[in-house]
Amino acid sequence: MTLLECRGLRHGFGGRDVLRGVDLRVAEGERVALVGRSGQGKSTLVRALLALETVRDGVIECAGRPVTPGRVRSLRWFRRLVQYVPQDPASTLDPRARVRDVVDEPRLRLGQGDGAAALDLVALPGHLADARVGELSGGQAQRVAIARALAVGPRLLLADEPVSGLDPPLREHVLDALRRAPCGLLMVTHDLSAAAALCDRILLLHDGRIVDDPSHSEFRALLDAVPTVGPSR
Amino acid sequence: MLRVSELTVSGPAGPLVRGIGFDVAAGERVAVVGASGSGKSLTAKALLGALPAGLTVTGGIRIGGVEVRNVPCDRRAAGQRLGFVPQDTFLALHPLIAVGDQVALALRPTGEQAVSPSGAAGMRAASRRGVAGEQATAPRTTGRLRWWGAERRAAAGRRRERVAELLEAVGLPDAEGIVGRHPGELSGGQRQRICLAIALASRPPLVIADEPTTALDMITQDGIVRLLRERTGNSGDAGPGDEGGRAGEAGQDRAAGRGVEAGPGLLFITHDLAVAAALCERVIVMDDGVIVEDGAVGAVIAGGSHPRTRALVEAARRASKALEGLR
Numbered sequence: 001m002t003l004l005e006c007r008g009l010r011h012g013f014g015g016r017d018v019l020r021g022v023d024l025r026v027a028e029g030e031r032v033a034l035v036g037r038s039g040q041g042k043s044t045l046v047r048a049l050l051a052l053e054t055v056r057d058g059v060i061e062c063a064g065r066p067v068t069p070g071r072v073r074s075l076r077w078f079r080r081l082v083q084y085v086p087q088d089p090a091s092t093l094d095p096r097a098r099v100r101d102v103v104d105e106p107r108l109r110l111g112q113g114d115g116a117a118a119l120d121l122v123a124l125p126g127h128l129a130d131a132r133v134g135e136l137s138g139g140q141a142q143r144v145a146i147a148r149a150l151a152v153g154p155r156l157l158l159a160d161e162p163v164s165g166l167d168p169p170l171r172e173h174v175l176d177a178l179r180r181a182p183c184g185l186l187m188v189t190h191d192l193s194a195a196a197a198l199c200d201r202i203l204l205l206h207d208g209r210i211v212d213d214p215s216h217s218e219f220r221a222l223l224d225a226v227p228t229v230g231p232s233r
Numbered sequence: 234m235l236r237v238s239e240l241t242v243s244g245p246a247g248p249l250v251r252g253i254g255f256d257v258a259a260g261e262r263v264a265v266v267g268a269s270g271s272g273k274s275l276t277a278k279a280l281l282g283a284l285p286a287g288l289t290v291t292g293g294i295r296i297g298g299v300e301v302r303n304v305p306c307d308r309r310a311a312g313q314r315l316g317f318v319p320q321d322t323f324l325a326l327h328p329l330i331a332v333g334d335q336v337a338l339a340l341r342p343t344g345e346q347a348v349s350p351s352g353a354a355g356m357r358a359a360s361r362r363g364v365a366g367e368q369a370t371a372p373r374t375t376g377r378l379r380w381w382g383a384e385r386r387a388a389a390g391r392r393r394e395r396v397a398e399l400l401e402a403v404g405l406p407d408a409e410g411i412v413g414r415h416p417g418e419l420s421g422g423q424r425q426r427i428c429l430a431i432a433l434a435s436r437p438p439l440v441i442a443d444e445p446t447t448a449l450d451m452i453t454q455d456g457i458v459r460l461l462r463e464r465t466g467n468s469g470d471a472g473p474g475d476e477g478g479r480a481g482e483a484g485q486d487r488a489a490g491r492g493v494e495a496g497p498g499l500l501f502i503t504h505d506l507a508v509a510a511a512l513c514e515r516v517i518v519m520d521d522g523v524i525v526e527d528g529a530v531g532a533v534i535a536g537g538s539h540p541r542t543r544a545l546v547e548a549a550r551r552a553s554k555a556l557e558g559l560r
Contacts, residue, residue: 038421038450138269165447167268167504168548190450193552196559214559223560225455227507228553229534229546 003028003156003184004049004082009058011041011048018044020208022058026156031185033195035222036205042188045205046160049186050084051075063155080110083149085159089141095134099124099144102133107151118151122177139170146177156184163194192226234259234438234498235280240292242275242284250275251522252292257439260467262499264509264530266545267519273502276519277441280500281315282306297438316432316440316497320447322424326416332427333412336396339434399430404460422453426460433464439498440465446508458512465499506549510534518542 002025009022018041026032036042047053049060051069060067067078083106086092093102100115107113119129122143133141142162149157162178163171171191175198178185189195195202204211206218213219235257242250250272257263265273278284280294282305294302296313306314319325326335397408403426405411416424425445432440442461446454503509509516510530518526518533520541526533534546 036450037452165444168506168545168552169268172548172551192451192559193555197552197555202559222451223556225451226556227455227458227505227511228556229507229510229549231550231554 001028002026003030004060004062004186006049006058006060009045009048009055009060011044011053011055011058017056018208019048019055019058022205022208022210024049024203024210026184026186028155029184030201031199032187033199033202034186034188034205034210035190035192035195035202036218037222038190040205041208042205043160046084046158046186046188050082050158051078076110079106080112080152081154082156082158083152083154085142085145085149085157085162087161087164089133089145090138093133093141093145093148095132097133098129099131099133099136100129102144103147103151106148110152113150113152115147115151118147121150121180121182122147123173123180137170139166139173142166142170142174143177146174146181150181150183154183156186157181159185159187161189162187163189163191192223234261234297235500236293236295237276237280238293238295240276240279240290240294242272242279243289243291244287249288249522250279253519253522253524254292255517255524255527257498257500259438260465260495260498261515262462262466262501262513264501264503264513264516265519266503266506266509266516267541268504268545270521271519271541272522273519274443277317277443277500277502281317281441282309283317311435312438314435314437316435316437318425318428318432318440318442318445320444322421322428323416325428326424328416331413331415332419332424333396333400333408336399336412336427336430336434337392339431340392340395395434396430399434400426402433402464403427403430404456405430420453421449422456425449425453425457429457429460429464433497437497439500441500441502443502444504446503446505454508458508461499461501462512463496465496467495504545506534506545507553518545 004026006022006024009019010017011019022045034042034045044053048055051060051067054069062078062081065077103118104115107115124140124143124147128136128140133144136144146157146162157178159178163174166174171194175194178187179198185199187195187199201212202214204216204219206216211219237256238254239252240250240254241248241252253276265276267273275284275288279290282301284290290302292302293300296315299310299313301309301313304313326332396412400406400408400411405423405426411423416427419427428445446457449457499513501509501513513530515528516526516530516533517524518537518539518541520539525539526537526542533542537543537546
């Protein structure tokens, strides 16, 4: 069953359309990665799907209901279904706030969910629940951001570059946390190996449209550009 | 060329980098890898002479045989100044100054303009020569002003030429179309190329690149890695990760004896072992403020024994393996 869908989405800045007719469908519980070069509009698409942008044209639907930007109250039903994990938790979470309060805040606003269970899901050490966000490492802060999103009990997470800039061990902790999330995932990423390790489908955003074809030349170019380390001998 | 000995960087809570030592030969490309908080970036800042206030440095940092520990970057002689390529180009570049002017600014303090004195200092020098009668045909005041103006115009012309050369060297051949633009008008890859042009402007003996590709997409990252391979190192060759032995543009020029000078050395800070292997001949692994491994990239990947090294290698292998299904 389709949970989130957009059809014919067009949006841009100035006179230029960045999104030129995007059609995208994410089924219930499905994990989808969205890859592409910088500047192709991946983050713009995420903002549009979160009803943070008024798009020029097109339709966005969640669980069969239209999604349009509006008052906070009018979007509560949507926020209960779809939550957001930002790229840089250091700039989006209050560094002075305690982890427990950060995770509880959206749950209290939206009137559903379980903050403690969400902290368990992301495997954050228990003693850090009382730490302040500013005291955490990058990987710990990213797991708090995931727990904050999961605390509401959403059916889909939209994650924008959730592992960018993290060192390999931290990156794997965050990927594990996303893997344990009991909901669907739409993840924007540059990291093709993270997409391959975590997601059921990998889509390419190219020239303002979605490409669902692993043999597409742009996809091959992205893949060929990834440096690798060979297996042990 | 660079000798670091017993380097310790301490903060209020204690040492953060603890007595590390390593050498970098002229034109050598060395990667420094490690987890977040292992001391990689602090080491780089200590070498650059740009540590945040409140941190103290002990030990030795010798560049070209000259001790530069505790000498801030802007007080170092030209030969001891290191180039720097940052991770966050938005923070590194001034948003309101055209990028051509920012590259030109990097030329000024290095003696690049010193071949012909310009500005007020040049005029004063010309005036002194005239008054002292050192020149048989000392110009009168009007003549001196004309001479000074011509010198300034010539210096500005040389500066423009050098900026265009640098932009071409970093893969931005359309200098006219780039120099007047501001950082916000450029892509992440173009901004990173501008930062490399600034780093190369003073012809430093060593460029330190602190995670310069972390925020870039894979194709842009690949372009920056190729560029660093071409513009740094003695050989300008295709680098250790390029099995085809594809020589870079600068490497071909050097091989053909077309007068391209040897590139600076490179200290490449990253947590991505695969990128390090694609670019550098040698890798230093840091953990908790100390060096736990130092050797040829292939040897460290194949036989590194420290648990931190093994964790990084295994994580890189798992990431590579995940891609096999897509290839």
